[in-house]
Amino acid sequence: MIDRTPKLAVRVEDLTKGFGEAPVLRDLDIRVGWGRILVIFGANGSGKTTFLKVLSTQYSPDQGKIWMAGIPRSEDPVSIRNIIGVVAHQPMLYQDMSTVENLLFFSRMYRIVDPRKRVAEVTELFGIKSLLERRVGTLSHGMQKRVAIARALLHTPPILLMDEPESGLDEESLYLVMKTLQDYVDQGRTVLMTTHNVDIGLDLASEVAVLSDGAFRYHGNREGIDTDKFRSTYLGRMEVGS
Amino acid sequence: MKTFLLCIMLIAWKDIRLEFRSREVVISSLVFAVLVMVLFNFALNVTPDTVDIFAPGVLWVSFVFAGVLAMSRSFAVEKDKGTLDALLLCPVSRDVLFLGKMLALFVFMIVVELLLLPVFAVLFDFSAFSGTLISTIVLATLGFATLGAIFSSMAVNTRSREIMLPILFFPLVAPVIIGAVERTNGVIGTDTGIVGSGRWLQLIAVFDAVFLVLCPWAFGIVMEE
Amino acid sequence: MEKINKTQLARKSAVQSRWYGNRRRTFFLVFALTLMVVDMYLIFVWAPTESVMGHVQRIFYIHVPMAWTAFLAFFLVFLASILYLPVRKAPAWTRRWRLWERNPIWDIVASSAAEIGLVFTTLVLITGPIWAKPIWGIWWTWDARLTTTLVLWLIYVAYLMLRAYSSNRSQAGVYSAVLGIIGFIDVIIVYRAVDWWETQHQRLVVSFDRFDVASDMRLVLYFSTFTFLVLFGYLMWQLISIKRLEITIRQTKDKLSMAKIRDARR
Numbered sequence: 001m002i003d004r005t006p007k008l009a010v011r012v013e014d015l016t017k018g019f020g021e022a023p024v025l026r027d028l029d030i031r032v033g034w035g036r037i038l039v040i041f042g043a044n045g046s047g048k049t050t051f052l053k054v055l056s057t058q059y060s061p062d063q064g065k066i067w068m069a070g071i072p073r074s075e076d077p078v079s080i081r082n083i084i085g086v087v088a089h090q091p092m093l094y095q096d097m098s099t100v101e102n103l104l105f106f107s108r109m110y111r112i113v114d115p116r117k118r119v120a121e122v123t124e125l126f127g128i129k130s131l132l133e134r135r136v137g138t139l140s141h142g143m144q145k146r147v148a149i150a151r152a153l154l155h156t157p158p159i160l161l162m163d164e165p166e167s168g169l170d171e172e173s174l175y176l177v178m179k180t181l182q183d184y185v186d187q188g189r190t191v192l193m194t195t196h197n198v199d200i201g202l203d204l205a206s207e208v209a210v211l212s213d214g215a216f217r218y219h220g221n222r223e224g225i226d227t228d229k230f231r232s233t234y235l236g237r238m239e240v241g242s
Numbered sequence: 243m244k245t246f247l248l249c250i251m252l253i254a255w256k257d258i259r260l261e262f263r264s265r266e267v268v269i270s271s272l273v274f275a276v277l278v279m280v281l282f283n284f285a286l287n288v289t290p291d292t293v294d295i296f297a298p299g300v301l302w303v304s305f306v307f308a309g310v311l312a313m314s315r316s317f318a319v320e321k322d323k324g325t326l327d328a329l330l331l332c333p334v335s336r337d338v339l340f341l342g343k344m345l346a347l348f349v350f351m352i353v354v355e356l357l358l359l360p361v362f363a364v365l366f367d368f369s370a371f372s373g374t375l376i377s378t379i380v381l382a383t384l385g386f387a388t389l390g391a392i393f394s395s396m397a398v399n400t401r402s403r404e405i406m407l408p409i410l411f412f413p414l415v416a417p418v419i420i421g422a423v424e425r426t427n428g429v430i431g432t433d434t435g436i437v438g439s440g441r442w443l444q445l446i447a448v449f450d451a452v453f454l455v456l457c458p459w460a461f462g463i464v465m466e467e
Numbered sequence: 468m469e470k471i472n473k474t475q476l477a478r479k480s481a482v483q484s485r486w487y488g489n490r491r492r493t494f495f496l497v498f499a500l501t502l503m504v505v506d507m508y509l510i511f512v513w514a515p516t517e518s519v520m521g522h523v524q525r526i527f528y529i530h531v532p533m534a535w536t537a538f539l540a541f542f543l544v545f546l547a548s549i550l551y552l553p554v555r556k557a558p559a560w561t562r563r564w565r566l567w568e569r570n571p572i573w574d575i576v577a578s579s580a581a582e583i584g585l586v587f588t589t590l591v592l593i594t595g596p597i598w599a600k601p602i603w604g605i606w607w608t609w610d611a612r613l614t615t616t617l618v619l620w621l622i623y624v625a626y627l628m629l630r631a632y633s634s635n636r637s638q639a640g641v642y643s644a645v646l647g648i649i650g651f652i653d654v655i656i657v658y659r660a661v662d663w664w665e666t667q668h669q670r671l672v673v674s675f676d677r678f679d680v681a682s683d684m685r686l687v688l689y690f691s692t693f694t695f696l697v698l699f700g701y702l703m704w705q706l707i708s709i710k711r712l713e714i715t716i717r718q719t720k721d722k723l724s725m726a727k728i729r730d731a732r733r
Contacts, residue, residue, distance in 0.1 A: 020636020022721040082333040090324035109332040413621035417660035
């Protein structure tokens with residue numbers, strides 16, 4: 001069943017995913033519209049990364065259905081990969097190639113027309129021009145993260161999936177990323193991100209969700225959340241696996 | 243179809259270009275293979291009259307050992323740096339990724355093998371170079387690269403990856419080794435000629451055809467498409 | 468949690484322990500053992516002594532059926548591996564097998580067949596030399612069948628090691644299913660290759676089963692094959708039920724720990 005008018009950016013029904021022991025994600029449902037930043041909170045081991053990896057087609061669900069921008073995952077994972085950008089913990093860059101070589105390689109894999117022009121655009125946007133000719137292996141973690149984010153945006157994906165994007169970034173990079181995300185979303189795209197940092201998370205969010213026990217225990221708009229109350233409740237319950 | 247081939251080439255070329263700079267794989271495989279040949283010489287006590295009996299076997303065992311070195315690196319580097327995930331996120335089907343990696347592996351192995359031939363010719367007084375030998379090398383290496391790529395991708399995700407690759411690879415690649423050695427025997431004229439050279443070629447070709455279809459599919463399963 | 472009727476539970480486990488878990492299965496075991504006793508009698512007493520090889524030849528009636536069983540086991544691994552991997556559009560009559568998902572029963576069948584198959588293969592590789600040495604004076608001949616069995620043994624070992632060294636159970640199931648399929652197809656090619664190789668090298672002065680098989684011998688061979696197949700069937704039944712129990716135990720443990728966490732939070 002293909003949803004022809006993608007009213008929803010992300011639609012997940014009854015998602016179950018496990019690795020042989022108890023399932024990590026269990027009967028998980030969620031719907032996210034366009035132009036939203038959904039920030040997902042959850043304890044270590046709650047399944048945030050697994051959830052993002054299922055959405056990004058890196059994992060296939062044991063049970064359940066997923067539609068990304070109306071595209072059903074079971075039928076066309078390749079097209080889904082076209083419309084998502086992923087920023088993970090690791091930069092996922094070829095350490096022995098230069099920044100520009102990495103960006104060009106991925107541009108071509110994403111079949112971008114005129115890759116050089118596009119690469120120039122993103123390097124301008126993220127202020128990484130000075131890093132272009134340098135081997136990625138020589139860059140600091142924060143710099144690599146910046147390049148990784150630039151790489152994720154090469155094909156201007158309508159949906160962005162980010163796993164703890166703020167980790168390892170300095171003030172300047174963080175500001176840049178937050179501003180980019182805001183602009184991105186203002187153009188109607190959607191961002192899903194996980195984070196441990198309550199402040200940054202609530203700052204960016206337009207929607208908040210909490211992952212616990214393999215499913216979303218809470219999902220609501222940012223407006224309805226009292227920062228202090230959220231922080232104390234969330235942190236108060238922080239134990240592994242809760 | 244065009245993007246299919248293009249992306250395969252992109253991936254293969256990326257690997258080749260990286261190798262060009264560091265030359266790690268080719269050099270270490272080459273050195274290892276030469277060491278194996280030298281060891282065989284001592285172990286088998288090769289004399290001028292027995293050299294023709296041993297030569298083909300030594301050649302192919304050296305090729306295989308050198309190949310395993312290349313194979314294990316193929317996916318290990320991708321996994322360790324996280325770039326395997328980056329590739330899995332590209333909008334291409336898993337077969338494309340597999341064929342790209344396999345192609346690069348194939349090229350590395352062929353380069354090592356071609357560089358080894360003169361060394362082998364000198365150490366084992368081997369002078370029978372012919373089209374048959376080249377075609378055997380190409381087809382057999384294709385089989386090695388195919389199975390090597392899929393097992394490397396599996397081994398890299400398990401514990402104890404260094405031992406899993408040989409354990410998976412060696413038993414399954416037996417028909418190719420048999421065919422290759424027998425054909426090489428045919429080239430230097432030590433075979434009995436009962437089973438014609440064509441049969442052995444058939445064996446390797448069928449092997450390649452079957453696994454060139456099976457392994458890309460298997461890769462999709464292994465990488466959870 | 469459902470209420471547990473302790474008396475019922477006690478009664479059930481008493482019955483289970485008397486019948487070793489399952490009455491029908493225990494009867495099947497008795498059947499298998501009876502067949503084995505009869506089979507041994509047939510092999511060592513009733514079967515005619517072969518003119519050339521003498522009494523040592525009797526091992527043929529164990530060696531060959533076990534070889535067939537070992538290969539059958541691998542075929543089972545192949546089938547179960549195929550059934551384990553999800554197919555999007557399965558025909559309606561296969562509904563019960565739940566082919567659209569990774570039905571764990573197929574993984575259990577595959578791993579059980581592999582474990583038992585390995586044992587049988589090992590025995591084939593042991594009985595082979597036992598037969599060969601007294602008659603032909605050499606422990607091993609690289610004849611097509613024995614060599615293929617050796618390669619099969621290696622693939623079985625690779626299969627079980629892959630399962631053991633996988634990072635998690637899900638990976639173990641998927642990876643070994645892939646190996647089961649690739650391995651089986653490979654074994655077929657290996658047999659063809661080794662067969663031609665054997666012809667090529669004509670070194671085979673010996674041949675394991677190219678002696679005159681009288682009709683009486685054939686009878687014993689077929690009976691013995693049947694016996695070993697029954698034994699294999701029993702072992703599969705037993706091993707599969709053990710593995711299913713293990714899964715139930717694990718799942719129950721998980722449920723218990725989840726419940727504990729939930730209670731603790733309250």
